[in-house]
Amino acid sequence: MTDMTTTAAAAAAPATDPNAVGYKMTARNVDVYYGETRAIKDVSIDILDRTVTAFIGPSGCGKSTFLRCLNRMNDTIDICRVTGEIKLDGGDIYDRSVDPVQLRARVGMVFQKPNPFPKSIYDNVAYGPRIHGLTRNKADLDEIIEMSLRRAAMWDEVKDRLDEPGTGLSGGQQQRLCIARAIATSPEVLLMDEPASALDPIATSKIEELIDELRQNFSIVIVTHSMQQAARVSQKTAFFHLGNLVEFDDTSKIFTNPSEERTQDYISGRFG
Amino acid sequence: MQALDFVTAPNLALVVLALAVIGYIIGRVRAVAASKGDPSSLHSRPGYHAAFVFIWTGLPALVVLAAWVVLQPFYVEPKGYEVFPKSVMESTTQPADLKMDVVKSIAKALEDFSPEQREKLVLGFRDIESALDRAGVAVAEIDQSYMPRAAQVIFETRQSLKPIMAAVVLGLAVIGFIFSIAVVSRRMRARNRVETAVRGMLIIASSIAILTTFGIVFALIFDTIRFFSVVPFQDFLFGLTWDPTFQGADEEGHSVDSRGFGFVPLIFGTVYISFIALLVAVPIGLFSAIYMAEFATPRFRSIAKPVLEVLAGVPTIVYGFFALVTVGPALAEFFTNTLGLEAQGRSVLTAGIVMGIMIIPFVSSLSDDIITAVPQSLRDASLGLGATKAETVRIVLLPAALPGIMAAVLLAASRAIGETMIVVLAAGATAQITANPLEAMTTITVTIVNLLKADTDFTSPQALSAYALGITLFVVTLVMNVYALRIVRKYREQYE
Incomplete structure (x- = not known):
């Protein structure tokens, strides 16, 4: 179990979990600007360890933008500017001393479209361990590969063709390969940006099962368009609208008895 | 009337x-x-x-x-x-x-x-x-x-x-x-009929370029066959001496010593000079492409890329002049005085370096396009796993773009092989085989120029050999281009 880092959070925290699960990431008063446009407005949120947190909301509400703040992927966009405070285990990730490259090894990311490298399945999963020098020899690496693929529930499907290109797999398999690739660097938090939106229902259900299992070891944040998906896989749900965090609470409460009218309107399909 | x-x-x-x-x-x-x-x-x-x-x-x-x-x-x-x-x-x-x-x-x-x-x-x-x-x-x-x-x-x-x-x-x-x-x-239905007619005109326009290619081959092939009826094919292809004697030809033009028509020194000179040119152009072009595609600010790129492409628009005679007047003497000076080697202004090295500068934009501009065309999702994937930009370029982008970069290099090489003016001015006209890059050497293109500008009658074996050389050059560059385009096409399919 990771150490408890509630720090200055309690006051502004939208909701607290009674369970003995620690806060993994905390965000306070975060604003994101694209040039002059303010895409995220004063968002404060706590991400719990070993919990799936879902971000829902209509297109353009800023949920993906906020997700990308959590591992500083927005740094790669020149005009993007982030203010406020985001902490991982109590350390400010936007501090000058933090190298975004090392941060991203701790906060992994899975993207909307499956994006395996045009390399073999083995090399895809080995990518992170290799660049971070996580292994001393081939046997270590083999072990990480097998463990990652097993965790991504695809070891049995691909164990006999690890040297075939990852791009040759089906869409659902590609996405699970990307998840295996992300967990091979042993991150602490896994960010998923609509990981199933490009997949068919069967592949989607496999991904959802996988997310539920990964919860044992990781803190997971998932952006999704599908409210059913959020209800199925997450324990915490945050509803974003027009750059604001409207409501953040237990998933069961959001979908049965939301306190905000806008949340009620959105989940009942009145807009968005 | x-x-x-x-x-x-x-x-x-x-x-x-x-x-x-x-x-x-x-x-x-x-x-x-x-x-x-x-x-x-x-x-x-x-x-x-x-x-x-x-x-x-x-x-x-x-x-x-x-x-x-x-x-x-x-x-x-x-x-x-x-x-x-x-x-x-x-x-x-x-x-x-x-x-x-x-x-x-x-x-x-x-x-x-x-x-x-x-x-x-x-x-x-x-x-x-x-x-x-x-x-x-x-x-x-x-x-x-x-x-x-x-x-x-x-x-x-x-x-x-x-x-x-x-x-x-x-x-x-x-x-x-x-x-x-x-x-x-x-x-x-006037519209449909007009559109049919317009389509026909478009087809004709596009086939003219193709027909021209066949026309070129057709124009060269008969004189090439006439040449090979005078000089045996194997003497041309494997002969080690290029020294066509201009006196020996009689009225019929048939008594020339065929041993003087050895093609090897010419192809050797061509390949050697092109090789040096690529040695200059590939690293410089590739590195500038990587910088512009991945590291440069959009502002710098919008200025630097067109400026670099201007290099491709400079007339080759100007490059030749540059080689003859500036680069050649400077290199000769350097090798003679500083290193104590025997060197002259006209050499393989001079021609190769200047030609390399000329083809930099072919490598850099195409490679830049190809690296830029690698999907953003692959960059995201790599950065998202905690790779640095340099690691992303080295491990993900370059391998993904490699076939396209190869094609760019091949196109640049075929350009170098066909280049004439720089070599005429900077490499001399001595047909010889030597590994010393400070010696003068000649290429296929220069030899063709010398053969045809001599204003002999166009039926002598000397003049006919120009056709044989021309068709050889044509075939070599055509094969390289076709191969390069095939690689490019294969590479494009990979992402679509």
Whole structure:
């Protein structure tokens, strides 16, 4: 179990979990600007360890933008500017001393479209361990590969063709390969940006099962368009609208008895 | 006779075009009238009806006219040859077709002459010498005995064909005009027919480039075969000496020592110089492509990329000049004084370096496009796993872009192999095989230039060897280009 880092959070925290699960990431008063446009407005949120947190909301509400703040992927966009405070285990990730490259090894990311490298399945999963020098020899690496693929529930499907290109797999398999690739660097938090939106229902259900299992070891944040998906896989749900965090609470409460009218309107399909 | 003077191909074309323009206007007016004030009742808009009339009036007539102009000599010239004496027809030293050129220029001049002058020509052209001279005929080359008569025959045949040509062409135009105007109506599908015609024109335009390629091969192949009938194929392909002797050729041009036509030194020089050029261009071009695609700010890129591409637009003679005047002496100075080696201004190294500078933009610009075309999702994936930008470039982007980069290098190489001016000025003209890059050497292209500018007659083995060299060069660069394009296409499919 990771150490408890509630720090200055309690006051502004939208909701607290009674369970003995620690806060993994905390965000306070975060604003994101694209040039002059303010895409995220004063968002404060706590991400719990070993919990799936879902971000829902209509297109353009800023949920993906906020997700990308959590591992500083927005740094790669020149005009993007982030203010406020985001902490991982109590350390400010936007501090000058933090190298975004090392941060991203701790906060992994899975993207909307499956994006395996045009390399073999083995090399895809080995990518992170290799660049971070996580292994001393081939046997270590083999072990990480097998463990990652097993965790991504695809070891049995691909164990006999690890040297075939990852791009040759089906869409659902590609996405699970990307998840295996992300967990091979042993991150602490896994960010998923609509990981199933490009997949068919069967592949989607496999991904959802996988997310539920990964919860044992990781803190997971998932952006999704599908409210059913959020209800199925997450324990915490945050509803974003027009750059604001409207409501953040237990998933069961959001979908049965939301306190905000806008949340009620959105989940009942009145807009968005 | 006055009326016939007016009948020339350009004049006919103008008349047809004028009729077509009139047809365009009438077609439009009739289409508007047919709509009876309700434009939506027409199947095709008035502009299409107008274009339909224009095409039907102009196109068939102009196509027939063009065909006529191309084919007419095949009918007219044999009539002229009938007048030629046997001795002229059978001469091998001075082909009859050169004589025919003189005859045709006289026949052309006749069109502008008065009937009295034409009369005089047949009797003996001395009196109208100055008139012929003014018409651009080389009077000194005229052989009195048969040329005036042959010219007369050709002139008269041409005149007799003129009314027929005029009748056919104008007849077609008028028939097309009347027919197409008559069919203008509400229901007529003018748009579809115009689009068919336009598509046809587009197909013709695109096939011209392809036909030209075949034309080049066709033009070279016969003379190449003639060359190989004099010099054995294996002597050319495997001979180690290039030293065609220009004295040995007799009247027939068949007694030349074929051992002087060894192709190896030339291809060696070509490949060696191109290799040095690539040694310069590939690292510089590739690194600048990586910088511009991945690290440079958009502002820097928007300035630097066009500037770099300007390098490709500099005329090669200017590069040659640069090599001869600046780079060559500087290198010679450096190697002689600083390193104590024997070096001269004209060398493989000079030509290679300058050529390398010339082809940098080919490598950098194409590679830049190819690296930029690697999907953003792969960059995200790599960065998202905690890779640095440099690691992303090295492990993900370059391998993904490698086939495309290879294609860029191949295109640059085929450009280097075909390059002439830089080598003419900077590499010298000595055909030799040596590994020393400070020696002068020559290439295929330079040899072709030297062979053909010598103004020998184009049937000697020396001149014929230029065709063999030309076709070799053509085949080598064609194969490289085809291969490069295949790689590019394969690479594109990977991401689509």
